[in-house]
Amino acid sequence: MNQQVLKREDSFPNLYVGANYHPHDSDPEQWARDIRLMSAAGITVVRLGHLAWDSYEPKDGHYEFEWFDRVMDLMHDAGIRVILDIAVRPAPLWLHRKHPSIDITDSSGNRLYANTRYMVDVGDPAYREHALRFTDVLSRRYAGHPALLAYGIDNEPGDGPYSYSEPVRARFLGWLRKKYGTVEDLNYAWAGQRWSRRIGDFNEIGIPKSGSVEGAPERVLDFRRFVSDEINEFLLSVIERTEQNAPGALLTTNAWYYKEDGRYFDYAEIAYTGKMSRGGMGFYAGYSLVNNDGLYDALLGLTRIQFESQTPFWCTEFTTMTAVPGSVRKTAYASLLFGNQMVCGWTWQSMRGGEEQYLQGMVDWDGEPNRKYDEYRQLAEEFAKIKSFGFPYRVQADIALAFSFDSQLASASFPEKHDQQLRTCFDAILERNLDQRVVDLTRSTLDYEILVVPGAALIDEVAAANIRRFVAEGGTVIMTSYSAFVDVRGQVFSAGRPGLLDDVFGVRLGSYQETELLNELSNGQNTGACLDIVFGEERIRTEAPRFDEIHLRGANVMASIAGLDRDYPVATVNEFGRGRAVYLGIPARRPLFDAVLDSEIARKSITRAPDVPPGVLARFIDETHALYVNLDGVPKDVTIAGPSRSILYDRDYASGFTLAPYDAEFVELL
Numbered sequence: 001m002n003q004q005v006l007k008r009e010d011s012f013p014n015l016y017v018g019a020n021y022h023p024h025d026s027d028p029e030q031w032a033r034d035i036r037l038m039s040a041a042g043i044t045v046v047r048l049g050h051l052a053w054d055s056y057e058p059k060d061g062h063y064e065f066e067w068f069d070r071v072m073d074l075m076h077d078a079g080i081r082v083i084l085d086i087a088v089r090p091a092p093l094w095l096h097r098k099h100p101s102i103d104i105t106d107s108s109g110n111r112l113y114a115n116t117r118y119m120v121d122v123g124d125p126a127y128r129e130h131a132l133r134f135t136d137v138l139s140r141r142y143a144g145h146p147a148l149l150a151y152g153i154d155n156e157p158g159d160g161p162y163s164y165s166e167p168v169r170a171r172f173l174g175w176l177r178k179k180y181g182t183v184e185d186l187n188y189a190w191a192g193q194r195w196s197r198r199i200g201d202f203n204e205i206g207i208p209k210s211g212s213v214e215g216a217p218e219r220v221l222d223f224r225r226f227v228s229d230e231i232n233e234f235l236l237s238v239i240e241r242t243e244q245n246a247p248g249a250l251l252t253t254n255a256w257y258y259k260e261d262g263r264y265f266d267y268a269e270i271a272y273t274g275k276m277s278r279g280g281m282g283f284y285a286g287y288s289l290v291n292n293d294g295l296y297d298a299l300l301g302l303t304r305i306q307f308e309s310q311t312p313f314w315c316t317e318f319t320t321m322t323a324v325p326g327s328v329r330k331t332a333y334a335s336l337l338f339g340n341q342m343v344c345g346w347t348w349q350s351m352r353g354g355e356e357q358y359l360q361g362m363v364d365w366d367g368e369p370n371r372k373y374d375e376y377r378q379l380a381e382e383f384a385k386i387k388s389f390g391f392p393y394r395v396q397a398d399i400a401l402a403f404s405f406d407s408q409l410a411s412a413s414f415p416e417k418h419d420q421q422l423r424t425c426f427d428a429i430l431e432r433n434l435d436q437r438v439v440d441l442t443r444s445t446l447d448y449e450i451l452v453v454p455g456a457a458l459i460d461e462v463a464a465a466n467i468r469r470f471v472a473e474g475g476t477v478i479m480t481s482y483s484a485f486v487d488v489r490g491q492v493f494s495a496g497r498p499g500l501l502d503d504v505f506g507v508r509l510g511s512y513q514e515t516e517l518l519n520e521l522s523n524g525q526n527t528g529a530c531l532d533i534v535f536g537e538e539r540i541r542t543e544a545p546r547f548d549e550i551h552l553r554g555a556n557v558m559a560s561i562a563g564l565d566r567d568y569p570v571a572t573v574n575e576f577g578r579g580r581a582v583y584l585g586i587p588a589r590r591p592l593f594d595a596v597l598d599s600e601i602a603r604k605s606i607t608r609a610p611d612v613p614p615g616v617l618a619r620f621i622d623e624t625h626a627l628y629v630n631l632d633g634v635p636k637d638v639t640i641a642g643p644s645r646s647i648l649y650d651r652d653y654a655s656g657f658t659l660a661p662y663d664a665e666f667v668e669l670l
């Protein structure tokens with residue numbers, strides 16, 4: 001089975017264009033009509049089973065698969081492959097009725113009716129038992145079906161509310177007992193002496209949220225770690241059961257793990273196991289053709305789900321809705337530059353009922369195709385032309401960006417969260433057309449030239465040791481303000497900052513200064529958060545609400561804040577071992593970060609290829625093929641040293657070409 005499944009995938013196209021399809025919303029006559037339209041559009045893959053547990057198990061232990069067997073057979077007959085979601089959330093209402101313990105309880109103690117999706121406590125034993133039973137039955141039934149391309153593991157596992165029920169508190173208490181062992185150690189970790197919150201017995205422990213009141217950061221951090229552990233444990237159990245029943249089958253997901261108002265959890269634990277054989281996401285780059293902010297955000301999402309996986313990426317959902325004509329195509333080509341292999345539109349049909357009935361798909365409510373259908377058909381035609389020329393692209397990064405679950409939580413107390421600084425640095429590297437990886441400092445071997453640590457507030461001993469080794473062995477680290485601020489407990493380092501790394505960076509960080517207040521000393525030159533920075537011969541103006549008071553302990557000054565009561569070092573560099581440690585005393589800001597990044601890129605001789613004008617994304621897909629995407633609304637002249645041939649447009653170029661606004665081009669170098 002293992003060799004058979006892998007062989008099926010390996011023989012399939014190197015690029016996929018597909019759609020999310022919901023056959024449980026219609027009937028066999030509609031299925032046949034839809035499949036004919038899919039085939040006409042060049043659709044090669046569909047994602048099925050999304051959020052549809054009770055369509056297969058309408059009653060406890062009673063399964064109805066015959067209707068879906070027909071769907072799978074029809075897809076196979078049409079040459080369309082299937083990603084079959086194992087939709088373990090939301091739980092059916094009959095399961096909520098049978099086991100009320102799976103219901104969500106809010107922080108005020110109110111048990112909530114499951115009015116919408118994802119309202120389930122995934123740590124509940126009864127829920128897990130039924131979810132794994134469903135996983136077992138579904139994965140066994142379709143493991144050998146010739147239409148199967150992959151199984152999808154859950155959907156958007158970071159979405160949904162937390163539960164604050166008494167069973168959750170009991171499990172949290174057990175987690176704390178295992179972690180700390182004694183009440184004394186727990187009080188030390190939680191600063192129990194503060195505000196008379198000392199724990200005298202484990203049974204006194206409560207969940208650190210009651211109504212709108214949230215407890216101390218150490219306690220919140222541990223509760224979120226506990227929830228994260230439960231989510232990962234559950235997802236890994238679903239993966240394990242699927243692997244047992246379908247050895248060698250590809251596994252994917254829509255891994256939206258980082259929803260801030262949802263159940264954000266530490267997905268790195270799964271990503272680094274390699275068990276998710278195709279990282280996946282809902283790639284929603286916005287509906288605008290002109291504004292690229294949504295595209296940048298989606299590309300960062302892809303990168304922070306993929307981490308350091310070397311396998312192709314699948315965008316198991318992709319924009320339809322009211323996307324401006326051409327924007328789906330533009331963003332689809334941009335995603336290919338980051339290792340994406342699949343553009344699977346959400347959704348095929350504009351649904352006729354439920355919460356998403358007003359979303360627009362590729363076909364309208366009456367089943368007639370619309371302009372999004374035409375755009376996906378165009379993508380399928382073009383992908384068929386280029387698919388055999390080096391795709392999917394394999395990311396080869398010299399630059400890594402550190403990101404961690406713990407730091408995201410710890411940074412909640414700062415004016416700017418960890419992922420906001422991550423995005424700033426990501427954009428800078430993206431616009432230089434350099435490959436980059438998001439890495440977990442406790443799991444990565446850090447095989448890179450440059451490591452960027454953007455506001456990583458919590459640095460534990462493992463992460464610090466890895467940074468230390470990386471620099472000592474010749475790497476360059478660039479770390480920004482708010483990093484290495486708190487220890488593994490979530491408490492500010494008492495031995496000095498940057499904690500555990502002060503000798504590596506050669507600085508001691510004193511108190512932070514508030515820019516608006518210090519600007520009272522600028523003699524009216526600056527107000528608010530404005531800062532004037534001198535970087536060599538360059539003068540930089542930027543803004544930051546705070547800056548660090550940096551005291552040199554061996555480091556040299558690269559840049560200083562000028563025009564206040566004195567000059568304040570704001571960028572320093574320390575030679576440590578064979579490498580360099582650069583510290584920026586403000587959060588990531590493009591003017592300063594760009595200048596430092598360019599300097600360190602030049603030192604490392606990291607090449608930028610292909611050479612393109614600003615606003616164009618480009619990569620050499622292999623030694624003789626290059627992909628270009630114009631993100632701007634003006635034509636861009638691209639120079640190529642020597643003749644080339646357009647595979648997309650079947651034309652020859654002597655020494656380059658003009659890339660039309662928002663257009664893509666794929667050329668073979670002759």
